[in-house]
Amino acid sequence: MNQYSKLYSENVDSLGRRPEALEAFEARVPQLDRVFEPETYAVNLRRLKLPVDAALSFKCAVPAVSASPALIVNDIFQPARRLPDGVTLMSLRAAAELHPELIPASLRKREEITAESALNDLLWTDGALIRIGRGIHLARPLQLVNILSAPMDLLTFRRIVIVAEPDSDASLLICDHTQDSERNYLVNELIEVRVEQGARFSLDRVEESSPLTVRRSEMHVSLDSDAKFKSASAVLFCGDSDSKIHVDLLAPGAEAEINGMVIASGEEAPKFHTFIVHHGEHTSSNQTFKFVADGQSNCVFDGLIKVMQSARFTEAYQSNHNLLASSEARMHAEPALEIYCDDVKCSHGATTGQLDPAALFYMRSRGIPEDEAKQMLMEAFLADVINSVSIESLRDRLRHLVERRFSALGSGHDSCANCVALNP
Amino acid sequence: MMNNDNKSELLLNVKGLRASIEGKEILKGIDLEVRPGEVHAIMGPNGSGKSTFSEVLAGDPAFEVLGGTAFLDGVNLLELSPENRSHEGLFLSFQYPVEIPGVSMANFMKAAINAKRKYFGQDPFNAAEFLKLMKEKRAIVELDSKLASRAVNEGFSGGEKKRNEIFQMAMLEPKLSILDETDSGLDIDALRIVAEGVNKLHTPHNATIVITHYQRLLDYIKPDFVHVLYKGRIVRTGGPELALELEERGYDWIKNEIDAAEQS
Numbered sequence: 008m009n010q011y012s013k014l015y016s017e018n019v020d021s022l023g024r025r026p027e028a029l030e031a032f033e034a035r036v037p038q039l040d041r042v043f044e045p046e047t048y049a050v051n052l053r054r055l056k057l058p059v060d061a062a063l064s065f066k067c068a069v070p071a072v073s074a075s076p077a078l079i080v081n082d083i084f085q086p087a088r089r090l091p092d093g094v095t096l097m098s099l100r101a102a103a104e105l106h107p108e109l110i111p112a113s114l115r116k117r118e119e120i121t122a123e124s125a126l127n128d129l130l131w132t133d134g135a136l137i138r139i140g141r142g143i144h145l146a147r148p149l150q151l152v153n154i155l156s157a158p159m160d161l162l163t164f165r166r167i168v169i170v171a172e173p174d175s176d177a178s179l180l181i182c183d184h185t186q187d188s189e190r191n192y193l194v195n196e197l198i199e200v201r202v203e204q205g206a207r208f209s210l211d212r213v214e215e216s217s218p219l220t221v222r223r224s225e226m227h228v229s230l231d232s233d234a235k236f237k238s239a240s241a242v243l244f245c246g247d248s249d250s251k252i253h254v255d256l257l258a259p260g261a262e263a264e265i266n267g268m269v270i271a272s273g274e275e276a277p278k279f280h281t282f283i284v285h286h287g288e289h290t291s292s293n294q295t296f297k298f299v300a301d302g303q304s305n306c307v308f309d310g311l312i313k314v315m316q317s318a319r320f321t322e323a324y325q326s327n328h329n330l331l332a333s334s335e336a337r338m339h340a341e342p343a344l345e346i347y348c349d350d351v352k353c354s355h356g357a358t359t360g361q362l363d364p365a366a367l368f369y370m371r372s373r374g375i376p377e378d379e380a381k382q383m384l385m386e387a388f389l390a391d392v393i394n395s396v397s398i399e400s401l402r403d404r405l406r407h408l409v410e411r412r413f414s415a416l417g418s419g420h421d422s423c424a425n426c427v428a429l430n431p
Numbered sequence: 432m433m434n435n436d437n438k439s440e441l442l443l444n445v446k447g448l449r450a451s452i453e454g455k456e457i458l459k460g461i462d463l464e465v466r467p468g469e470v471h472a473i474m475g476p477n478g479s480g481k482s483t484f485s486e487v488l489a490g491d492p493a494f495e496v497l498g499g500t501a502f503l504d505g506v507n508l509l510e511l512s513p514e515n516r517s518h519e520g521l522f523l524s525f526q527y528p529v530e531i532p533g534v535s536m537a538n539f540m541k542a543a544i545n546a547k548r549k550y551f552g553q554d555p556f557n558a559a560e561f562l563k564l565m566k567e568k569r570a571i572v573e574l575d576s577k578l579a580s581r582a583v584n585e586g587f588s589g590g591e592k593k594r595n596e597i598f599q600m601a602m603l604e605p606k607l608s609i610l611d612e613t614d615s616g617l618d619i620d621a622l623r624i625v626a627e628g629v630n631k632l633h634t635p636h637n638a639t640i641v642i643t644h645y646q647r648l649l650d651y652i653k654p655d656f657v658h659v660l661y662k663g664r665i666v667r668t669g670g671p672e673l674a675l676e677l678e679e680r681g682y683d684w685i686k687n688e689i690d691a692a693e694q695s
C-alpha cells in the first residue's frame with residue numbers, strides 16, 4: 008500500500024467516496040510525477056484551522072468585480088458575504104454532506120481519469136459548488152480567490168464543481184495567490200463545469216503564485232446545445248504550473264472560446280494542455296494561447312482539437328504564438344488536429360520567435376529606450392488575449408499587472424514581491 | 432549661410448564612414464558636411480547605399496560600423512544608442528515605415544516625447560498637454576485624427592505612412608532630419624502637403640537631408656546641395672542644377688566614369 012492509499016484509508020470518508028476510487032487511483036500510480044513525494048508535504052486531513060489571516064489581509068486587486076469574493080484558503084472554503092439571487096456558491100464539502108443532490112455526477116469518462124484526478128477523487132477535502140439557476144442573468148461577475156498560506160509545506164486537494172443551468176448567463180473570476188513565498192505548496196485541483204442548454208458561462212483566471220508552488224490543475228467542461236463557454240487564463244507568476252483543459256462540445260450550437268496568456272521568467276515552468284472535443288454538429292471552438300518566455304523558463308503548450316465522426320459542420324481554430332525573450336528560455340509547442348469527419352473547417356498554427364528587430368529599431372529611433380520599447384512590444388503581443396477577457400475591469404487590471412510584470416522583468420525582481428493583490 | 436571654413440558650425444560632420452551588413456561592405460567611406468539652415472539632397476541608383484547611410488547614422492544595430500566618424504552638433508553619434516541619437520536631435524523618416532500592431536500611435540508618441548523630456552531633465556507631459564501637442568502637430572501635415580488613434584502604421588496606406596513619418600518629425604523637433612524617399616507613395620496633393628509641412632518645420636537652426644529619386648520633390652523642398660551616392664561613396668556634389676542634369680541624363684554617365692576609374 009502506498010502513502011496515498013494510506014492517507015485515504017486514514018481519511019474520514021464522509022464524502023461518499025467509493026472503493027472504486029482507490030482502485031482507479033492505484034492503477035494509475037506509476038503515471039504520477041515525482042513531485043508527489045508525500046514526505047515533503049503535510050495534508051490537512053483533520054481540517055484544522057491553520058493560524059493564517061489570509062482572509063483578513065487579502066484585498067482584491069481587481070476593482071468592481073465582486074463586492075464580496077468567496078475564498079478558498081488552502082482547501083478550506085470561506086463563503087462570500089452576499090450572493091445574488093438564484094446563485095449557489097458554497098463549500099463543496101458542506102454540499103456533499105448536506106445537499107448531495109446538488110452535485111452532478113462527474114464529467115470524466117473512465118478513460119479520461121488521469122493519475123492526478125484519481126488522486127483528487129481519493130483525497131479532495133473541500134472546494135466550491137457553484138450553481139447558476141435556470142434563466143438567471145448576473146450583472147456582475149462572481150469571484151473565487153484561492154489562497155495558499157500555511158506555516159508548513161502543504162499539499163492541498165481542492166475541487167470546484169460548476170453548473171450553469173439552462174439559459175443562465177454568468178461570469179466567474181478565479182484568482183490563485185500564494186501568500187508565503189518561502190513555503191513549498193502542492194495544489195491538486197479538479198474543476199468540472201457543465202454549461203447546460205442555452206447557457207453562457209465565462210471563466211477568467213489569474214495566477215500569481217510563488218516559484219515554490221506546484222500546481223496540477225485539471226478542468227473538464229461540457230457544453231450542451233447552444234451553450235457558450237468562454238475562458239481566458241492569465242499566468243503572471245508561477246512555479247511549476249500545469250493546467251489541463253478538456254472541453255466536450257456535445258450538441259449543436261455549442262461554442263467554446265479558450266484563451267490563455269503566460270509571462271514566464273526565472274525558472275518558471277508554465278504548461279497548458281488543451282483537449283477540445285467536438286461531438287455535436289454545428290459546434291465551434293476557438294483557442295488563442297500566447298507565451299512570453301524569458302529567463303530560463305520552460306514553457307509548454309499542447310493543444311489538441313478532435314472532431315468526432317458525428318460532428319459535421321464543425322468550426323475549430325487554434326493559434327499559439329510565442330515570444331522568446333531570452334536565449335535560455337524554452338518553449339515546447341505541439342498543436343494537433345484529429346479529424347474523423349468531412350465537412351469541417353479547422354485550422355491551427357503555431358509560431359515561436361523573437362521580438363521584431365525592425366519594430367524595435369523603429370521605436371528606438373524615435374527615442375523610446377530599448378527596455379521600454381521591448382516592454383511595449385511584449386504587451387502589444389499579448390493585447391488580443393487581454394482584450395478577450397470577459398470582465399471589463401479585469402482587462403484594465405490585467406493591462407496594469409502585465410505592465411508591472413514586465414517592469415519586474417527589467418529590474419530582475421522576484422515573483423511575489425510584485426503580487427499586487429497581496430501588497431495593495 | 433555657407434561659411435565653408437567655420438568647422439565648429441557644422442551640424443553634421445561625417446568622415447570616412449564605412450559600414451557592413453552580414454560581412455558585406457556597403458558604405459565605403461562617406462564624407463558629408465551639413466550646416467544649420469541647409470537642405471541637402473542625396474540621389475543615386477538603387478542599391479547604392481542611401482538607406483544604409485541613413486540607418487547607420489540612426490544607429491541600426493543590424494549594421495556594423497567599420498570605420499570613420501559621425502558628429503551631430505559636436506556629439507559623437509557612433510557612441511550613442513539609437514534612442515540617444517534621437518534625443519540629441521537626429522530624425523530618420525524611414526523609406527519603409529514599420530507597422531507595430533498592438534501599439535497605438537498615441538502611446539508610441541507619448542513614450543517617445545516623454546523619453547526625450549526625461550533625457551533633458553524635464554517632467555513628462557500630462558495627458559492634456561500631450562493631446563494638445565498631438566493636435567497642433569497633426570495639423571502641419573493634415574494627418575487624419577483617426578490615424579493617430581490607430582496602431583502605429585498598421586494598415587496605413589503607403590502615403591499615410593509617409594505623412595505619419597513627417598508628423599513624428601514635427602512632434603520630435605529634430606536638429607537634423609533625414610527623409611528617405613518620403614515622396615514615394617504620395618499622391619500629387621499629399622506630396623505638396625507633406626513638402627509644405629517639411630518647409631514649415633525648417634528653421635535657420637536645423638537642417639534636412641532628403642533622399643529621393645525625383646526632381647519633383649526638389650521643386651518643393653529646394654536643396655542647397657545635391658550629392659550622388661554610388662557604390663557606397665559620395666561620388667559627385669553640386670548645386671540644384673545637378674538634380675536637373677540627372678533627371679535628364681540618368682546615372683550612366685556617372686557610373687561609367689566611376690567604374691572606369693575603378694578599373695584603372
Ligand SMILES: Nc1ncnc2c1ncn2[C@@H]1O[C@H](COP(=O)(O)OP(=O)(O)OP(=O)(O)O)[C@@H](O)[C@H]1O
Nearest residue numbers: 452453457475476477478479480481482483484526
Ligand atoms: N539586411 C541586409 N542584408 C543584406 N544586404 C543588405 C541588407 N540591407 C541592405 N543590403 C544591401 O545593401 C545595399 C544598399 O542598400 P540600400 O537599401 O542602402 O540602397 P538604397 O541606395 O537605399 O537603394 P534604393 O534606392 O533602392 O532605396 C544593397 O545592395 C542591399 O541589397
Ligand SMILES: [Mg+2]
Nearest residue numbers: 481482483526
Ligand atoms: Mg533606399
